[in-house]
Amino acid sequence: MKVKGFLKDVTGASRVTNARRKLIESGSPENNYRDHIREVADELHPKATRIVVTKVEDVSPTARRFTFEATDGDKLPPFQAGQYASLDLEINGTLTTRPYSISSAPFEARTGEHPFFQLTIRNGRPETGFAANWLYANLKEGDKLTAHLPFGEFHFEPLRDSKHVVAPAGGSGITPFYAMAKEIEHGTLDMDLTILYGSVSTKDIILEQQLKAIQSDRVKFVNVISGDEEYDGEKGFLSRDLIKKYSAEDTTYFVCGPLPMYHFVKGELEALHVPARRIRMEVFGAPRDVTAAEGYPKDFEPKKFKLTVLRGIQKDVIEADSREPLTVALERAGIKNNSRCRSGACGFCRTKLVSGDVFVPAEGDGRRRADKQFGYVHACSTWPLSDCTIRIPIL
Amino acid sequence: MAFYKDNYDVIVIGGALAGMSCAMRLASEGKSVLVLERHNLPGGVATSFVRSGIEMEATLHEMMSLGPVEDPLYIRKYLDEMKVAIDWLRVPEAYELYSPEDNIDIELHAGRRSDGTWVCADEIEAQYPGTRAEVNRLLELCLSVYNSTLFLNEHSLSKLQMLLKHEALVKTAGYSAKEVLDTAFVLPEPVKKILSAYWIYVGQPLSTLPFTIYSFLMADYMMGGSYVARGFSHEMAMAMQNRCEELGVQFEYCQNVEKILVKDGHVYGVRTSRGDEIHARYVASAPYPNTVYGKMIEPQSEVPAQARKYANAMPMSVTNFSVVLLLDKKPEDLNIRSYSVFSSEVPFDTDVFWAQGKKLGNWSYLTTICLNYANPDAVPEGMTSLSITNLPLPEAFAEVNADNYYEMKRTIAKQMIDTVSKRLGVNLLDHVQEIEVESPMTIARYTGMYQGGIYGYQHSMVNSVVGRLEDVEREQYIKGLVGCASHQLVGDGMACNINNGKIASKMILEEMKKEAAAK
Structure with missing residues (x-):
């Protein structure tokens, strides 16, 4: 076997070793540590x-x-x-x-x-x-x-969304749209926004003056009142007809509001054959009554359970209520625990379920496949059905 | 309240593949091991994420060094030995290379027959007649170097024995891949280009890539093929993490190690951001030497000048820029036909691609991975999971700051999507259901890695693995402290990092023996 010649070939290893030693010798002996990318990330x-x-x-x-x-x-x-x-x-x-x-x-x-x-x-x-x-x-x-x-992922993404956005909102679900409207007004968000704000009565409208003040050809603000026949404007629910009336040919829908509104608006959008990629839903929080969730064991009586919490080599035993997610049990016991979205989506409260039976509602189960396989849960959307042992990070 | 034991044999900083590999090996030897991982997931960049209930692969996903069950390569053997069970799926092809400026459009498959001929040599022969013998000869040389490299991973030999038994490795060690391809083989230019497509898996142009590393890549991939885990990279990470715990490793998430404590030239523990001081005489460190010597060693007076020279001189390899897409059509409807496509918009030239990686955007060499073709069950019916990746150098991001960051990401992501759309003849932007863009800042955010580096230091001719091996002992600047990530000996890649962790465990075990003997 020959590349360039016997001597040159067999001395190759020494050559590269020496080149590397020379390279290291050329390094400065000062502490030149700086990490621009980490600084930006932080x-x-x-x-x-x-x-x-x-x-x-x-x-x-x-x-x-x-x-x-x-x-x-x-x-x-x-x-x-x-x-x-x-x-x-x-x-x-x-x-x-x-x-x-x-x-x-x-x-x-x-x-x-x-x-x-x-x-x-x-x-x-x-x-x-x-x-x-x-x-x-x-x-x-x-x-x-x-x-x-x-x-959160609930933001306009120009590489994905239509520039024409219709935003069915309810209750405090109006707040992200006010942020969008202000950013549009400022000229730093390139989209057209029509907010359809559903309320029972005009008393429930949040940020009304503020929103009215920044209406423009790019930002429309439409109140939709369901509980007042006399209201001078859009009346009723956020129905398909109403949504259609304010939609362009290609529209992205951003939906934010209470859980019943999600289900209703989702149904209306599906009836309009809106493709899935044109519907963006904000996460909606954990169900208040988990026993009503699909798949919850029938006739399961509310119970208190023992929750064993492992952190490192430390072990604590606290009480958990079958009507509250594990996150709440930890919080009531004053045990620090990461949680952000409190809807099962973000995974900050990822927790190892060492033993015990739990219920995780399918809606909002944001777990990875392998996490299910290896017994991990998101504590904010996991309800105990027996005594349980969990392992959480030391915080 | 005590969360930690008073003392551990070894503390591993970083629960990525290298750290877990190191930890489970040490634990299997009966050592008490603590892994401190800053994120709440194991695996480092070998992970996945969920958007709107749909899981997506976070990494350029292709695991080498496994080989089929009946003909296992060294990492499959190691994982078996460690009793790590992962549900691997074989990737159908090696790769497709598409470079219209060179009239190259070819798909290659892995496979070596017992008579020393290779499947891809036939595939190349079909388009470039008369090349089969030379391609087979090249791959046989690569295999010979590969086998020697693996042997030396476990043994050391005298120089004479080396020359007698490992002639191919010794005689090519001083040359770049380009030198060997140009000098020792007669191949038409397009065929050399076809056989250079994997350069991106080390991120080094062929002119400065040691033939040793080139051989390793070619022989390993072209013999053993590549694999993905059925449950995404996160399954691989979880299987290893789970095995660590079974072996008694204490594995703690959300623990950021701020300081490595050193006294009289020897490590004695670490301190976390939470303020826990934990003791061990050995520390395996995923953080780069730059970060370790630059700000983690306490006191800083314990950092030898030689260590600083080393950290300052080591050239950073590439980082990552990926666009991860979920598209609302089937791959066939988007003209996507293969799992792994390397494509170039300009005449194929790794020096040109490398130079492009020093600047932001307008990158010509893209890697497109379509998960459907390796793991169809992982993608919802009627959809396509696609990632587009380029590996630029960290210096390209020097002008990026927190205020122009999102715009920078979108501008470059759009360029990359447009480039691939043009190739496919389908505007992918019309089908985006989910999109995530991963930049070096993303890597730095989740892993803390220096400059968002994923590939360690450059595998170049002045930083050759042969030189790294030769000097591994003299580069242990602080006793009890070993590197345990892609900045270690073997460099980047998921399989290589499992090996890096194994090497780190070996170094620690040897050092422990020496210290015990000295007592």
Whole structure:
């Protein structure tokens, strides 16, 4: 065997070894460490951002808008209109998190002397909006919190979506669309947006003045009132006829609102033969009554169970309620646990189920195939059906 | 509350393929091992993600070094030995190379017959008559180098024995792939191009790619073919993670190691961002030497000047830019016919492609992977799972910042989609159901890897694997600390990283023996 000649061939290994030694010798003995790509990645996705409330204002009889700025040397990351922030909260000894769509525009978080973002939070019914009600009632100027942002896939994607967007919205589901509308007005989001905002009565409309103020040839804001025959405007539900009336030939639909509205609008869009890729749904939270979910064992009586929690070599035994997801059991016990979307989708609360029976609703099961195979669950959308043992990260 | 034991034999930083391979091997030898992984998933970039309930592969997905069950290659043997069970599916073809400027459009398949002839030599012969004998001779040479490389992975030999028993390896070690192809073989230019398509799997142009590495790639892929896991790369990661735990490894997610603690030139533990100080006399590190010496070693006075020279001199290899698509039509309806297509819009020239990788966008050499053809059950009925990848150098992203990031991603993704659309004669943008774009920043976000590097340091003629092997001991600048990722000896790739982890475990076990003997 010969490449160039015996001597040159057999000395090749020494040649490359020496070349490499020379290369290393040429290196500077100083500490020149710098990682630009990591720095950008950290700015885009900070682990946590410390924030302070700088303004509180009412934007409807039942909703408040909170303005936050970064504090203690932190900086707000860029985000895309429609994404959400997750707040770390401590309410009456319970450590919990809540995701809220950001209602301000992305440019506002990155420009001006006081970059900020806003969350608009509605005072819900007492039994349903535990954290929202608490925030609505208690959060005031100067309060400090820890936020995690940005998260979520619910944003306009020019490489996928039609530029003509119709947005059926309900309740506080209006908030991501206000962010989009503001960004369009600012000239930094290239899409046309028609918001179809379904409410029972005009009293329920959030951010009405703000939305009306930024209407333009690119942003349309249509209230649809279901509970007032006298209303001078669109009446009834977000029906297929109404949706069709405001649609262009090729339209992408962004849907955000309470769970019953999702099911209704989804059915209406399917009746209009809208292709799946033209429908974007925001995640809708865990079901309030899991026993009503499809596949839940029949006649299963509510029970308290023992939940054994493994963290490293540490073992804790806490109580879990069959009516609450595992995440809530951990939170009630004051055990730190990552959760972001609280809808089963994002996977932050990925947890190893070591033993025990659980129920995971098919709707919103965002698990990977191999995770199902190896017994992993997303704790925010997993309900115990027996005593269980789980392994979670040390936080 | 104690989450950790007082002491471990070994702490592995990073639960990716190399880290898990290292951990399970050490645990199988009875060592107490702690793996600290910063993300909440194992596998590093060998993972998957879910969008709107649909799982998608996160990585350029093709596992080498397995070979068929009846004729296993070294990684299949190793995984079997470690009792890691993965449901592998064979990728039907090796690759399709499409380079219209060269009139190249060919699909090759893996396979070597016992008489030393290769399936792809016949396929090339059919289009380029009279080349079969030379292609067979080239692949036989590659195989010979490959076998020697694997032998030396496990044994060491004197120089004379090397020359006697491993002549092909020794005599080609000093040359680039281009030099050997040009000097020792008579092949028409298009055939050389066809046989260079895998360059992207090391990210090094043929002019500076050691023939040793070229041989390894060609022999391994063309003999053993390639595989994907039925449950995506995440199945592979989970199977290994699960095996680690079965073997008694303590495996902790969401633990970012900030400091590696060193005293008198020897490692004694780590400290996490949470503030846990955990002790071990051995640490296997996925973080690159740049990061380790640059900011992790505590105190910094323990970093020898030679280690800094090493980190500063090592040339970074490529990173990743991928567009991951879910399309709302079947592959046939989009004119997509193969699992793995390499395509070039300009005359095929790896030096040109390499130079393009130093700049942002307008990349000519793209790798398109259609998962349907290897794992049809993994894709919803009537849809196509497609990724388009280029591997640029980190320096291309020097001007990218947090404010222009999203626009940069979309601009380049659109270019890449348009390029592939043009080739297919179908506008893929009309069929996008889900899209994710992975950049070096994405890699850095999830893995923390230096400069978003996925391939370690360049496999170039001045940083040859032959030189790496020769100097492996003198480059252990801090006792008890070994590298355990693609910056290790063997370099990049999923199989190679499993091997890197195995090598790291071997180095640790040997060092432990030496230290025990010294006592």
